[in-house]
Amino acid sequence: MTYLRLLAIAFVLCAAAPVSAQGTSVAFGAIQQDTSAPVEVTADELAVDQASGAATFTGNVVIGQGEMRLSAPRVLVIYSQGQAGIERLEATGGVTLVSGPDAAEGQRADYNVADGVIVMSGDVLLAQGQSALSADRMTVNLDDGTARMQGRVKTILQTGNN
Template sequence: MAQAQGMQVAFGGAPQDSGLPVEVTSQNLDVNQTDGTAVFTGDVLVGQGEMRLAAPRVLVVYLEDRSGIARLEASGGVTLVSGEDAAEARDADYNVQTGLIEMSGDVLLVQGPSALTADTMTVDTVAGTARMNGRVKTVLQPEKQP
């Protein structure tokens, strides 16, 4: 087993355009006009391009001028899928402007037959990379000899 404090990996099939529209579906929606937020609950699914994020609860924080979304805060058990890669964590915070997704709490990243775990993972959707930190663990498979 390999253990490290930080590790950079590829994530997603191709770089994501953070300027693409964000589609959200859920069972319930509560909007707060005063603070410029919306809370989606119940089987929440967020889609943007090839990326999909699922969680029981997603808080949407709008830009100050309400012209777009500043960030999404997903909680209660989050699944993020992009291309062939999938990640799970307790919580995720997606900064739509920068394209960065911070996942925390028992992070599990699955890439084909490989799996990695860590305390946190930062996904750069624009670059198509992820950085795992805090008790990073994976099992490295030796190359099979003929």
């Protein structure tokens, strides 16, 4: 189990008054992300497909852009057609996204660089300090630092007695 999952389990076991909802908005990251900042990628291996204009990074992939870090076993980078630059990133195989004090994990993350939007899916868990939320899907808007949790959202609300 990952650190975030263990943290969330401990949080759930120690808290009271569970609440579930279908969708909710939360803040994500300490600051707004500069989506025009360079994207740095490190990995164990790289395969480039000249015909499709895509690159596949595998093995301990870490992507950095400003204060944001995304890690995954595999990331497909799709370059813009006719323009220099990255159109989108598709991270799979268990993804961790960290921005400031917030961290999220899920099975997949799709990052549309031009729009500044990351969509995480597959058992998403968001940890913010002592709070944790889980959902089927999380959409992060990097331009304004917000996230929307959707699909069987669950969190624990602390009462004043704890």
